Amino acid sequence: MTPNADPSLRSQVRKAIEDAWARAQAGLPETTEPHDAPVTIERPADPTRGDFASNIALRLAKPYRRAPLEIARAIAAHVATTATDPNSPIASVEVAPPGFLNIRLADHALAATTQHILLNPATWGRTVAAHPERVNVEFVSANPTGPLHIGNARGAFTGDLLCRVMAAAGHTVTREYYFNDFGSQVKNLGASVVAIREGCEIPEDGYHGDYVYDMARDIPPEVLAGAEKSGEDPSWAVGRWASEQVRAGIEASLEHLGCHFDIWRSESTLHNDGWVAKAVDRLRAAGDVYEEDGAVVFRSTRYGDDKDRVILRSTDDAAPTYFAADIGYLVEKFSRGYERIVFIWGEDHHGYVARVKAAAQSLGFDDDHVQMILTAWVRFVRDGKEVPMSKRTGEFITLDELLGEIGVDAARWFFASRAASSGIDFDIELAKKQSSENPAYYVQYAHARIASILRKATESGMAPPAADDPRLAELLAGILSGAPEAQLARQIVRLPEVVEDAAASEETHGITAYATELATTFHAFYRDARVLDPDEPDRSAARLALVAATMTTLANALGLLGISAPESM
Template sequence: MTPAALAELVRNTAVEVLSDRDLDTSVLPEAVTVERPRNPEHGDYATNVAMQVAKKVGVSPRDLAGWLAEALTGQDAIDSVDVAGPGFLNLRLAADAQGQIVREALTKSAGYGRGELYSELKVNLEFVSANPTGPIHLGGTRWAAVGDALGRVLAAQGAEVTREYYFNDAGAQIDRFVRSLIAAAKGEPAPEDGYGGDYIADIAAAVLKAEPNALELPEAEGHEAFRRIGVGLMFDEIKQSLHEFGTDFDVFFHEDSLHTSGAVAACVEEMKQSGHVYFADGAWWLRSTEYGDDKDRVLIKSDGAPAYIAGDVAYLRDKRGRGFDLCIYMLGADHHGYIARLKAAAAALGDDPAVVEVLIGQMVNLVRDGKPVRMSKRAGTVVTLEDLVDAVGVDAARYSLIRSSADSAVDIDLDLISKRTNENPVFYVQYAHARLSSLQRNAASLGIERGPVDEADLSLLTHEREGDLIRTLGEFPRVVLSAAQLREPHRVARYLEDVAAAYHKFYDACRVLQPGDDQASPLTIARLQLCEATRQVLANGLGLLGVSAPDKM
């Protein structure tokens, strides 16, 4: 019995208990909370539902807890119920009911852990969106991993997710990039405000290969040639790097298209009628202070040129026009101000500000030999996605970037995540999966077949370590649900480490395969089913992170 099923059983029982005593059942929460106690001696699960509702119906929490305990004890799925403290209920499941978790995991297979919370939701998830002026730095790399994992987690709850990359191909940074390419092509130092690094020279050489006379063209034409070819080459490289990192996008949206199509101008005119913008000091301003910004922001400058945020507003309008119910923006640590600005933009468009969510990611620091790693071999000034992957591989890079909450800074120890030991979290989880895969191969080599899970006697799984592992597997659907609700895919990674730990403890305490036995015992079959359920959960969880689940290591 999964925690969700147990919670439903407790609630249904509470409805019966209250009804039998002519007490108000409407005070019961829609979903009863059932949790695993920190101390296993207190039971398999605990609930405080009696304490939540007792006073509302005019009885003492201990009395209500006692009535519930008596009613629940009569259920086939419940082995025992104890009342603790002021009215907690500590529950122990019957062995067969606990085995239902194993059955569910194996029956649902790759679908175990998935839900339908967002089955009616169309989500636009915009992340990375690095300027096409250089390789992706570590901040963008973190969003490439976390954003992709978040998309997978939201999809696992039924959402229709579109992964989108906002291609910043307009603005001053592109001009600086182009001038840097031209300087490199001429063999000159980079402009003072330009970009350095070997990649600039590489792209400049590629531009000249594609357009040999680019330096001989009139200044404006030459600048355009370097912009068109250079930006295209840089962006192709970014897309290839992301693809090799396991992150692909459904849409690459060009910022420049908002200006050339007239979308920005049309959007500004629409907002002038909304009351959320006003004219002062020769400029048009967005009332962003109404949504927590420290000051109102200029939308149209006094010279008539649109400010950067005008493009952002038009971009949001475009997203909503494409039918997205929720627009999630994943931005860097220096973009806190955009939370209020984008919500103000939604309001200015006549929308509910709740259609906008902004997630802010913090810095990533690399450490090797106890010292910070600050310089890239290729980019010169920053460490890039390629640097991290070259150092530790895609799986270790993705996992280490996802496993910590994105709103906190993280130090990644390159020495640690390169180790093939249990100290390395990604190795620890992947090794558990490989070990479980090997166990199934060993069983097959001995002529032992698990058979259908419905034919296994899972009530034999009564060992303390078996119970710990089964209950840990039962938490998976709830972990995925909370990861989606809170936009925190790191919860899946931390959970997988708990699964691996529970499995290793089980394996050390419970012999699965018995050498020399001519025929596997029912207990062996039951344990093989438990092992396969564990492998399935690890595979499902790693899949949500975009990390491989190896069969051998």
């Protein structure tokens, strides 16, 4: 076993079935029909059928021109079970019409995995990707013209969760925030601050939130003096200062949410460091640029975009568009050696996917390495009516305000348990009311309950056996004939599968569902099986070990979601 990764029992079973098929296949005539039927090993809907089910025989029936049941029986006959091989993870295989294989795990495999958890608690659940990649994930990237509002929450959590899952699946992840400190929005922000300071009316394109008034009081004298000295419009100087104030506030809010960013990249540095000009040169060299109506246009239609896109507003290489900066950024990111560039965008940006991918191709990159994840819109409603959010008018609920009423853990769970593509109606009052009955607390409660048991065990001198105690696997195997223990063990060993699936699907709701099921299974176990029983020291020791492994599994599942696992609550 590699120290940093856990072989999921599912992959062990998959290998056993594939090996069996390879042996069974020897007795069958060659097929000429192509088939890319993968061996699917999945958890059956009905747990009484076994731990895993495979449809391999149904998939292979056609190319091999054999009845599914015949193939299933042949595979089953060749699967090594614990009856024939004590190292096999499989206890039994049954064939069920129309051709399913129902597979049952061996108790010793469950016991060995449980001990593995206790030996490697910090890495339990992490897997090693088949092809580990260096990945850059850019998310949130809201312009620093005002504090984050609740509309930004989904992008923040979606991106953060994706990063956590990809890291757990063995990838190296960089988290990046891109912000505009370059365009007219900055000037408008500065003009608004200046106007308030001078008692004038805020300009038409200005900003009206309370934070603008706060900043108007706090402008450092040197900012104004600097502008005066250089003769620059004070709107710019104040705008840059204000924008940085806002950006720092955004960073603090995100850290509070548990969303950490490794790199904060500003648009102006992209221009100043020459990346935009370099990108334009490369598009030109590729022959994908032409001039029209005094502007420079990128021929993105050559790569599947709907229409060509202007990148420079004039032919003298001046006034690049926002899209030009995006292209420069793409070049800059690839120059840092990432194999995969991911963007988390609101679905209102879906129109930009084609043009950015087109740019990637023209630049010579594989556009499969540029990936956009679109999050569906969140409609914020109150009493059934949509609550409009506008940074410019200052009419919005900030993220900090929301999190003041709904805990970070509850909010993270809310977004983690929904697919990115699923549209959400977020009723603020309902969310506040339901915060206290959020499933996150249900899972945390199971964790705290186990912590309490372990405290009690220590107090009464019934400490669990050491993780490397050679008797442990035997003790554990001894209790797995009990229904509550067997069910709990079968739940905890699933974590690596759940992580694999989350990484593959780039969704986290499988993790929340799993954590809920595990907590439920534990609560049932708690009801049916007394952990601390002075009259049964061996049984107590084994149950303590099982329960400790459950606690680690709960903590790691919650950790993947950025949710705390309290020892008491």
